[in-house]
Amino acid sequence: MSAEPRPVEPVRIAPLEEIVERGQVWPRMAAKWGVENPVPPWKTSLDGMCDALDRASCDANVPSFKERRDEEDALSATLYADLPYPENQLMSLAHSLVARGVIDEAELKERLATIRARLEA
Numbered sequence: 001m002s003a004e005p006r007p008v009e010p011v012r013i014a015p016l017e018e019i020v021e022r023g024q025v026w027p028r029m030a031a032k033w034g035v036e037n038p039v040p041p042w043k044t045s046l047d048g049m050c051d052a053l054d055r056a057s058c059d060a061n062v063p064s065f066k067e068r069r070d071e072e073d074a075l076s077a078t079l080y081a082d083l084p085y086p087e088n089q090l091m092s093l094a095h096s097l098v099a100r101g102v103i104d105e106a107e108l109k110e111r112l113a114t115i116r117a118r119l120e121a
Helices: 014-022 026-033 043-055 065-077 087-099 105-120
Strands: none
Touching (some): 014 105, 043 087, 065 087
16 A cells, blocks of 8 residues: 655745746747747647656655646646646646755756756846
8 A cells, every 4th residue: 555645845946936926928938039939949848847756756845747738737826826727837837846855946046057057048
């Protein structure tokens, strides 16, 4: 019998809060940069990451498919309710992974800064 899954904590994650505060959503970014594709370019990477996580069984901190979807639903309805889909899915996944210790907040912030620098170059 497996242990009861623990729900993700609704902790404050500064880099994610900053994204929400900026209203950094794909429709706004696409309009700013003149992109007509309604699907964010990162959506396929998000789907791939979710698929990989759903198949991962090597780390107890990685949420199962059900845990990930339940957490996504809960976080999308609360902390990330003001974001459209798929931004709320992306933010919920990042939140879950930070809250579970799969990635730490400093590493998330560093990766976001690297991506921003690449986009602004």
